[in-house]
Amino acid sequence: MKIFKQVLYILLAAVIIGLIANAVNPKGVPLVMDKNIYALDTAKKKEEKKLPDFRNDPYDTTANKQFNNVFNGTPNKEGFIEPENISGSLAKQLYDRNALFIDARTKPEFDSLHIKGAINISYEDFHNLPSEQRKEMMRKYNKDGIIIVYCKGGKCEVSIDLAYDIARLGFRSVSIYRGGIHEWKDSGYPVEP
Amino acid sequence: MRKFLSNKYLLTVIRIVIGAVFIYASVNKLFNPADFAKAILRYDMAPLFVVNIMAIILPWVEFSVGILLISGIMKKPVSILAAISLIFFLIALISAYARGLDINCGCFSLEETSSKGDILQRIIEDFFMLAGIYIIYKFMGTKKELETINSVNNINEIK
Numbered sequence: 001m002k003i004f005k006q007v008l009y010i011l012l013a014a015v016i017i018g019l020i021a022n023a024v025n026p027k028g029v030p031l032v033m034d035k036n037i038y039a040l041d042t043a044k045k046k047e048e049k050k051l052p053d054f055r056n057d058p059y060d061t062t063a064n065k066q067f068n069n070v071f072n073g074t075p076n077k078e079g080f081i082e083p084e085n086i087s088g089s090l091a092k093q094l095y096d097r098n099a100l101f102i103d104a105r106t107k108p109e110f111d112s113l114h115i116k117g118a119i120n121i122s123y124e125d126f127h128n129l130p131s132e133q134r135k136e137m138m139r140k141y142n143k144d145g146i147i148i149v150y151c152k153g154g155k156c157e158v159s160i161d162l163a164y165d166i167a168r169l170g171f172r173s174v175s176i177y178r179g180g181i182h183e184w185k186d187s188g189y190p191v192e193p
Numbered sequence: 194m195r196k197f198l199s200n201k202y203l204l205t206v207i208r209i210v211i212g213a214v215f216i217y218a219s220v221n222k223l224f225n226p227a228d229f230a231k232a233i234l235r236y237d238m239a240p241l242f243v244v245n246i247m248a249i250i251l252p253w254v255e256f257s258v259g260i261l262l263i264s265g266i267m268k269k270p271v272s273i274l275a276a277i278s279l280i281f282f283l284i285a286l287i288s289a290y291a292r293g294l295d296i297n298c299g300c301f302s303l304e305e306t307s308s309k310g311d312i313l314q315r316i317i318e319d320f321f322m323l324a325g326i327y328i329i330y331k332f333m334g335t336k337k338e339l340e341t342i343n344s345v346n347n348i349n350e351i352k
Contacts, residue, residue: 010261013257029227029245029248
């Protein structure tokens with residue numbers, strides 16, 4: 001019995017140290033997770049519809065226009081508009097309307113195969129930059145332009161993390177294509193090289 | 194066999210090795226609860242409201258167990274706690290393996306890319322550590338117990 005008491009004491013000590021460490025840690029997390037942004041089924045999904053014709057301009061930083069209500073989310077309590085999940089066919093429709101595709105994988109992965117015309121922002125590199133540099137890097141892109149972030153597909157999560165990082169910088173139409181490069185390629189959509 | 198397993202040098206080596214593995218496993222996670230929470234989410238087992246709590250506390254349990262195992266303080270309760278954690282990890286790992294989840298186990302590193310066989314290898318390692326902990330628990334007796342074991346062995350040898 002004495003042993004189990006000791007087990008409990010050790011556990012209790014670990015709990016207390018853990019809570020304190022988390023409280024003083026600048027990278028600490030809230031005790032209860034708000035929602036699982038990584039789960040496929042619970043994440044918000046953009047409704048499927050046939051889009052009207054328009055042309056997105058990722059580099060037009062002067063214009064301040066929303067495109068045909070494709071994305072018109074309201075800011076959450078942290079003050080940014082959360083990225084939404086989109087299907088392959090919606091991604092393709094947006095691709096045809098010149099949306100900016102961002103590949104969140106590493107440079108070698110990007111170099112071996114990516115969606116045609118996509119740019120590469122490796123989540124690992126981007127996330128470790130100071131926020132000033134992140135802002136600087138994204139300055140040339142249209143904050144109202146349609147941005148679609150993807151990674152390899154399946155269980156990969158860097159697209160989600162990168163999309164949230166970008167949305168936090170004030171980009172208003174960020175979405176996540178969870179099918180990723182695998183689904184895109186299997187659908188016969190344009191890839192390079 | 195029994196005498197071999199109660200050899201205090203062997204027991205010390207097992208203790209330090211397992212303790213080191215526990216500490217090694219915890220260091221990446223101690224100050225990085227967000228990434229560890231993600232690793233827990235990938236298992237798709239724990240309800241959402243406990244994920245962060247687990248991510249905050251588990252690494253410190255691992256770390257304490259590691260430190261205590263190496264220092265040799267409170268060997269019995271620490272080995273019980275080590276066994277509980279290992280069984281806990283084993284259940285998660287085996288379940289992930291059985292469901293064919295293509296994930297990184299999140300045991301040592303928190304990187305996302307999964308390498309095939311990662312989970313299976315960890316399962317095997319965990320079983321070995323569990324065996325080690327059992328040996329520590331079973332044969333790391335008090336001095337008195339050890340003396341009794343030794344004297345019994347001596348008697349057997351004399352016979």
